[in-house]
Amino acid sequence: MAASTVDNPFFARVWMFISTHEPEIVARWRRENLAGLAGRVLEVGAGTGTNFPLYPDTVTEVVAVEPERRLTEIAQKAALTAPVPVTVTGSTIEALDASEPFDAVVCSLVLCSVEQPDSVVRQLFSLLRPGGELRYFEHIASSGWRSRLQRLADATVWPWVAGNCHTHRHTEQTIVEAGFRIEKARRDWQLPPWVPIPSTEVAIGRAVKPA
Numbered sequence: 001m002a003a004s005t006v007d008n009p010f011f012a013r014v015w016m017f018i019s020t021h022e023p024e025i026v027a028r029w030r031r032e033n034l035a036g037l038a039g040r041v042l043e044v045g046a047g048t049g050t051n052f053p054l055y056p057d058t059v060t061e062v063v064a065v066e067p068e069r070r071l072t073e074i075a076q077k078a079a080l081t082a083p084v085p086v087t088v089t090g091s092t093i094e095a096l097d098a099s100e101p102f103d104a105v106v107c108s109l110v111l112c113s114v115e116q117p118d119s120v121v122r123q124l125f126s127l128l129r130p131g132g133e134l135r136y137f138e139h140i141a142s143s144g145w146r147s148r149l150q151r152l153a154d155a156t157v158w159p160w161v162a163g164n165c166h167t168h169r170h171t172e173q174t175i176v177e178a179g180f181r182i183e184k185a186r187r188d189w190q191l192p193p194w195v196p197i198p199s200t201e202v203a204i205g206r207a208v209k210p211a
Contacts, residue, residue, distance in 0.1 A: 006067040007069065008164075009070065011068070011164075012071050014161070014163070015047055015048065015068075015071060016048060016074065019048040019050050022050070023190070025188075025190060026190065029137050029202065030050065030108060030137065031054050032204055033106065033108060033137040034055055035056065036056065036058075037056060037106070038056075038058035038059060038103065038104075039059065039061075039102075039104065040059075040063075040100075040102050041055070041059050041063070041102060041106060042064075042102040042104070042105045042106070042127060043063070043064040043065065043106045044105065044106065044120075045065065045066060045108070045109070046064035046075045046088060047066060047071055047075065047108075048074040048078060049074065049076075049078025049082070049088070051106065051108060052064075052075075052079060052081075052082035052086055053078075053081075053082060053083065055082065056084075057084060059084045060085070061084070061085050061086075061087070062082070062084060062086040062087070063098075064086055065088075065089055065091055065096055067091055072090035076088045093114070093120055094120065094123065096127075101127060101132065102128055103129060105124045105127065105133075105134045105135070107137070107138060109137065110138070111136065111138050112139045112166050112167060112169055112199075113164040117169060117171065118174055118177070118178070121134075121174050121175055121177075122179075125178045125179050125180060125209055128209045129209070130209055130210065131211040133206055134175065134206070134209075135206055136171065136175065136206075136207065137202060137203075137204045138171045138202060138203055139165065139167050139169070139199045139201070140169065140171050140187070140202065141167070141170050142201050146200075146201070147168060150167040150168035151168050153168075154166045154198070158199075162199070165199065167199050172185065172203055176207075179209065180207035180208065181209075182205055182206070183206050183207065185204070186203070187204075188201075189202075190202065
């Protein structure tokens, strides 16, 4: 049975700091990831609620999942001032019980940290209505020397420091294997490619559950 909550006080403190000091490029990626959404949305791994102010008014409801209890409390406060209705639940996505399908699912820097990304993405697929979309903004596996750096980081201290983040994941491949059709995707860099930080490259995209 999947755990329903997460207790990671070290990462919670780290993420509280990071989320209040995000560079403009990350904010721009978040806005891009949410642009054009409409209807009922599930947000996975809401963190401190950084996305909440960025949702367009065409969204009628956001159900936000954040299992780390310290971050849940902050996200619940952020939900009070969001421009659209947001309900924050302190649960893992694996333990979420949804009564009706969603029009869209939003994943922002979260699929790198779940224990079983294949099963999580399959669950997201099942929670969407036919024709619904998955919006993703995620760390992804690089190539060449950066690939070796990511593998080393993932096998040593990086997951502990970064809340179980695994940087060398082929997330878009996982999305396709779950049944999604990727309709729009691109990659970008938070820092120049030569900077030896494993989480510098990201993928931003839109995938659809076939009708």
